[in-house]
Amino acid sequence: MSEMNCPKGHGAMEEKKIEKTIPFKGIEVDIVEEVFVCPVCGLAAGTVQSAGKIQLAISEGYREQTGLLTSTQIKQLRKEKGMTQANLSLVTGFGLASIKRWETGAIQTQSADKTLRSHLMGEFQENNITGNRDFSIPRILLVLTAFQTALGRAILIENDKMLFAAKYLWYADMLAKKELGRSMTGATYAHLPWGPQLNNYRDLLDEIRNADISKAEDLSDSELSIINRIAKHFPEDHMAFDASHKEPAWLETNNGELILYSWAEKLNAKIN
Structure with a gap:
């Protein structure tokens, strides 16, 4: 820390470390604050630099107490x-x-x-059922909403059973698994006569439409790039629908069988 004089005219202040308990996000976080203290009047003061250190100390303390990596x-x-x-x-x-x-x-x-x-930490365990991500219905809605923005039209339509929307979603999850190492939504997919479809989609339709999108993890720049590339490659619904029927993931699986994310490495569509 730099030197500091007491604003009350008592001369040079002394550097000290003070233990504090700060309420943060519903818990009490213990930190050590570095301040200048006047030996005469007891006035304590920090600096701009020490303020930044306090914020970091609160963040690190909170993460330690809640089991998050610092x-x-x-x-x-x-x-x-x-x-x-x-x-x-x-x-x-x-x-x-x-x-x-x-x-x-x-x-x-x-x-x-x-x-x-x-x-x-340790060896990464590949999950080819959910694509190395926890399943998130709010994130499905977030991805579909991003597609609607990229395409400039609605794809999540009332009573359409996601016939076309699911194809965009499937390509997004598969391409994300291939390029980024994990899917966007953690959704599982099955081989159905009309192409790759969300597994148990009938039970999910209302939940997806009514999901709280604010609870979804934000899309990364890389994920948004994938969505925009897919939208550019398949500007019309039938293009994504037709292409999905030519994918090895659908051609080489049986009706009702799960389509694992290991098929991501064999995507036919050249989405650049």
Whole structure:
């Protein structure tokens, strides 16, 4: 810390560390604050630099107490794996900006923390049923909404059973698994006569339409790029529908059989 004089004219102030308990996100976080204290009047004052350190200390303390990886741990584990921030962004599917924020104090969600731990701690266990992501109905709605923006038209239509919307969703999940290492929604898919479809889709339709999109994890820049590329490649519904019937994932599976995410490596459509 730099030097500081008492504003009341008592001369040089002394550097001290003070233990504090700060209420943050519903819990009490214990931190140590570095301040200047006047030995005469007891006035305590911090600096702009110390204010930044306090915010980081609160963030780190909160994450420690709630079982989340701290900024220091994320950075250390990443370097131990020989990974750059860009590498970590690629394998997890999170945006590079998110990785940088988490390593400098921003607090990740429980879901994001689980994914970070999977890639940074121990051996990663491939899940070809959900594409290495927990299933999220709000995220399905978020992805479909992003497609509607990219296409400039509605694809989630009342009483249409997602005949066409599911094809866009399937390509998004499969391409994300292929390029980013995990799907966008964690949805499972099945071989049906009209192409790849959400498994048990009849039970999910109302839940998807009524989902609280605010509970969905934000789409990363990489995920949005995939959605925009798919929309550009398949500007009309029938294009995605027809292409899905030519995919090995559908041609080489039986009616009712799950379409695993391992098929992502064999996508026929050249979506650039």
